[in-house]
Amino acid sequence: MRVNVGSTNPVKVKATENVLGKIFDELEVRGVEVDSGVSDQPVGLEETVEGAINRARGAFSNCDLSVGIESGLHRVPGSITGFVDLQWCAIYDGDHVTLGVSAGFEYPPLVVEEVLSGREVGDVMDELTGVDELGRKRGAVSFLSHGLLDRVGNTEQCVLMAMIPRMNPSLYGLE
Structure with missing residues (x-):
């Protein structure tokens, strides 16, 4: 099984290897560098997906599957900041x-305020934690979840x- 991940971020590549390695022998x-076609800091369900x-x-070229992973802030009423960070994964096989x-989790209010004013989560979290490129390492979720x-x-x-759906193709009409 040949899989391309639409990013060279080592976290995204490693997570894909870890999961698919349990499914395929x-x-x-x-990882391949591709353009997401959306803003550097997506906000909202539609833009993130x-x-x-x-x-x-x-990323679909000379492979069986390609994987795209994008994080974004999603408006959630009732939350402290009004936003929750969610990561979406799309897997493509040339047809489906x-x-x-x-x-999902909430960033501190300061982070959300900065993001809504135009900054990227990664830059704000790097400053907050003092860790350069935190998102390419253990990530904000690790810092925030201790x-x-x-x-x-x-x-x-x-x-x-x-x-x-790919693990249960007959249930999803993928056969």
Whole structure:
């Protein structure tokens, strides 16, 4: 099974390897740089999912499956900041896209305020934590959860959820 991930971010590549390695006996995963076609910091369901799908479609070349993963802030009434971060995964096989989403969490109000004023979450979290490129390492979720969940684990969730229809093709009309 040859899989391209529409990103060279090591977290996204590792999470894809970890999940698909449990499903397929032989696996080759490589990250490829593609344009998400959305803003650097997606806000809202539509933009975030569109970015994941664009990444998956853009990475589909000389492979069996391609994976696109995009994080974004989603408006959630009743939350402290009004927004929850969710990662979406799109998996493409040349015909069908399947989608999955990770568990979500809230950033501190300061982070959300900065993002809504035009900054990227990664830049704000790097400043807040003092860790350069936190999102390419353990991730904000690890910092905020005190190490109980890291970004690889959080990203694995959306990859697995996007694989569910592919693991049950007759139930989803994919045969």
